[in-house]
Amino acid sequence: MALAVENLSVARGGLPLLAGVHFRVAAGQALILRGPNGSGKTTLLRSIAGLQKPTSGRVECAEDAIAYAAHSDGLKSNLTVSENLAFWADVFGNDDISPALEGFDLKSLSDRPAHALSAGQKRRLGLARLLVTGRPIWVLDEPTVSLDQTFVAMFADVVKSHLAGGGSALIATHIDLGIEAETLDISVFKTDPTADLGAFDEAFL
Amino acid sequence: MRALLRRDLTLAFRSGGGFGLGLAFFLIVAILVPFAVGPENALLSKIAAGILWLGALLACLLSLDRIFALDWEDGTLDLLATAPVPLEMVCAAKALAHWLTTGLPLTLAAPVLGILLSLPPEGYVWLIASLLLGTPALSVIGTFGAALTVGIKRGGLLLSLLVLPLYVPTLIFGAEVARRGAEGLTVTTPLALMSGVSLAVIAVLPFVSALVLRVNLR
Amino acid sequence: MASIWQYANPAKFMRLSDTLLPWVSLAAALCLVGGLIWGFFFTPDDFRQGSTVKIIYLHVPAALMAINIWFMMLVASLAWFIRRQHISALAAKAAAPIGAVMTVIALLTGAIWGEPMWGTWWVWDPRLTSFLILFLFYLGYIALWEAIENPETASDLTAILCLVGSVFAVLSRYAVNFWNQGLHQGASVMRAGAIAGDTEERVSNVFAAPLFMCIAGFGLLFVALILMRTSTEIRKRRAAALMARERMS
Numbered sequence: 281m282a283l284a285v286e287n288l289s290v291a292r293g294g295l296p297l298l299a300g301v302h303f304r305v306a307a308g309q310a311l312i313l314r315g316p317n318g319s320g321k322t323t324l325l326r327s328i329a330g331l332q333k334p335t336s337g338r339v340e341c342a343e344d345a346i347a348y349a350a351h352s353d354g355l356k357s358n359l360t361v362s363e364n365l366a367f368w369a370d371v372f373g374n375d376d377i378s379p380a381l382e383g384f385d386l387k388s389l390s391d392r393p394a395h396a397l398s399a400g401q402k403r404r405l406g407l408a409r410l411l412v413t414g415r416p417i418w419v420l421d422e423p424t425v426s427l428d429q430t431f432v433a434m435f436a437d438v439v440k441s442h443l444a445g446g447g448s449a450l451i452a453t454h455i456d457l458g459i460e461a462e463t464l465d466i467s468v469f470k471t472d473p474t475a476d477l478g479a480f481d482e483a484f485l
Numbered sequence: 486m487r488a489l490l491r492r493d494l495t496l497a498f499r500s501g502g503g504f505g506l507g508l509a510f511f512l513i514v515a516i517l518v519p520f521a522v523g524p525e526n527a528l529l530s531k532i533a534a535g536i537l538w539l540g541a542l543l544a545c546l547l548s549l550d551r552i553f554a555l556d557w558e559d560g561t562l563d564l565l566a567t568a569p570v571p572l573e574m575v576c577a578a579k580a581l582a583h584w585l586t587t588g589l590p591l592t593l594a595a596p597v598l599g600i601l602l603s604l605p606p607e608g609y610v611w612l613i614a615s616l617l618l619g620t621p622a623l624s625v626i627g628t629f630g631a632a633l634t635v636g637i638k639r640g641g642l643l644l645s646l647l648v649l650p651l652y653v654p655t656l657i658f659g660a661e662v663a664r665r666g667a668e669g670l671t672v673t674t675p676l677a678l679m680s681g682v683s684l685a686v687i688a689v690l691p692f693v694s695a696l697v698l699r700v701n702l703r
Numbered sequence: 704m705a706s707i708w709q710y711a712n713p714a715k716f717m718r719l720s721d722t723l724l725p726w727v728s729l730a731a732a733l734c735l736v737g738g739l740i741w742g743f744f745f746t747p748d749d750f751r752q753g754s755t756v757k758i759i760y761l762h763v764p765a766a767l768m769a770i771n772i773w774f775m776m777l778v779a780s781l782a783w784f785i786r787r788q789h790i791s792a793l794a795a796k797a798a799a800p801i802g803a804v805m806t807v808i809a810l811l812t813g814a815i816w817g818e819p820m821w822g823t824w825w826v827w828d829p830r831l832t833s834f835l836i837l838f839l840f841y842l843g844y845i846a847l848w849e850a851i852e853n854p855e856t857a858s859d860l861t862a863i864l865c866l867v868g869s870v871f872a873v874l875s876r877y878a879v880n881f882w883n884q885g886l887h888q889g890a891s892v893m894r895a896g897a898i899a900g901d902t903e904e905r906v907s908n909v910f911a912a913p914l915f916m917c918i919a920g921f922g923l924l925f926v927a928l929i930l931m932r933t934s935t936e937i938r939k940r941r942a943a944a945l946m947a948r949e950r951m952s
Contacts, residue, residue, distance in 0.1 A: 331566055331702055333703065356496055358496055367488055371565070371568045372568060
């Protein structure tokens with residue numbers, strides 16, 4: 281099992297959002313998370329990526345296995361496409377960025393500074409970062425924002441080959457990616473607002 | 486760590502990176518002071534060491550909010566926190582990059598401005614020595630302040646308010662070294678004290694800054 | 704079971720503070736009124752300083768409080784880190800403005816005292832300078848609390864600032880001492896209690912009794928204010944939590 285989430289509760293701004301979240305993602309599999317805006321997808325994904333402490337429950341996966349990508353891509357507008365990628369490759373201990381450039385069709389743009397990219401091109405660069413991390417579990421928060429249909433398909437291909445290579449992915453998205461994967465609607469884990477779940481501000485109620 | 490340092494330096498030197506801003510500010514302070522206090526060389530040479538230290542400190546302050554704010558806005562910090570580099574390392578690298586782009590150039594520029602302010606000839610060695618040993622502390626303390634205010638919109642002014650009191654010991658000892666040096670007195674005690682402060686903050690504060698960043702990223 | 708930490712529960716704390724507050728306030732008022740009247744009207748003028756010396760009844764307690772309130776904030780911040788109970792963080796938050804005001808009182812009364820004695824409102828004396836720096840620390844601490852929206856983040860960050868600030872405050876104190884030896888007399892209050900005031904530097908016994916009464920008054924006033932302000936902070940947080948919950952359901 282690549283990633284196992286057990287009985288996870290998360291809170292945002294001191295308020296409990298989700299409770300008892302549990303799912304498993306095996307190697308070579310993907311899981312699509314759905315849920316209305318504000319339902320806690322981002323908070324859940326940040327907790328799984330280790331950026332934020334869940335109020336209770338466990339996330340089990342190998343150490344340093346998760347690559348996280350969110351709304352903001354962590355790009356420097358003054359660096360070129362290849363410089364941006366090379367930086368992240370270096371941080372993650374890789375030195376070959378050409379597969380990432382090819383995977384998202386960025387070869388022709390590689391010397392262009394990031395501020396001269398369109399929103400969709402930036403997004404592709406942000407997603408290409410996943411390939412240079414070399415990590416098996418991708419945790420993606422709305423990865424297809426500002427991508428057109430062609431590139432959504434291209435992204436789906438990259439995810440598929442990642443899965444075929446034994447990786448796994450956890451993707452919060454609203455659109456159909458065309459990936460064979462289970463779908464989990466997280467609104468079933470929505471908390472009862474009157475329940476005491478150990479979130480930060482409950483001591484005051 | 487080296488990748489981060491290299492990237493930060495590259496960014497600082499590219500257009501819009503803000504390198505040189507601190508230097509220009511330092512220059513302006515040194516030029517404006519004689520306009521404010523009068524052109525007598527005797528007075529200027531008496532206050533030159535202190536003015537240069539104050540100018541360097543304020544120039545350092547100017548670029549502090551860039552240390553983390555930009556990386557925070559574009560999500561780099563989130564991604565760095567999930568990367569296989571400890572945040573303590575990130576903080577140390579950021580402080581070092583800030584020093585290399587601010588403290589070091591200021592130190593090198595200070596003797597030139599010393600001429601403008603008719604710093605006595607005995608003063609140059611100790612001015613450079615005090616800035617060289619003192620400005621790293623300014624960068625490290627500033628990194629701590631920048632980490633504290635990273636999540637706050639328009640945190641620049643607050644950053645100054647938080648960091649300036651923390652600069653007091655370094656400023657006192659550093660300026661004392663430069664002043665005593667200019668007057669030809671022995672500088673051993675303040676120099677040792679200032680180096681002590683610098684070493685202590687370099688050893689401890691990156692850990693505290695990393696703790697603060699983790700709280701802010703939560 | 705009956706540990707002091709049980710009062711870290713907000714509801715219990717509120718009940719306790721509601722019970723204590725009237726008594727503490729009353730005691731503070733008695734001590735302050737009694738001590739100030741005694742001090743101002745029933746002690747002789749100092750043979751050197753004349754009636755100016757009587758500002759001591761405001762200056763010394765305020766100065767003591769200014770330092771001790773920071774110390775209390777330091778202890779509360781540590782407690783917050785160790786026990787993670789909201790009251791600690793909120794008490795530190797509530798204390799800061801009181802401490803800042805005490806610092807200002809100490810600085811102002813000091814200036815008023817200094818003008819006839821030293822012939823100047825202000826000197827860059829180590830003690831005076833340290834208080835000015837302490838005031839800056841208070842300002843920074845308060846400003847950081849105000850600037851951060853998420854209360855848990857604010858509690859953590861201000862506690863860290865308080866700890867780091869304390870180290871730097873002590874460091875600044877020594878730096879300032881090194882930088883300039885001063886005019887200000889040494890802290891002479893505690894010695895006065897133990898030994899009869901025969902040297903000029905000591906606060907003599909005639910002045911000591913009402914002075915200690917004023918110090919007790921300031922201390923009790925601080926306790927009353929902190930109980931009140933902490934309760935207010937708890938109510939504010941409670942209201943915010945209730946409203947947030949309302950929005951969710």
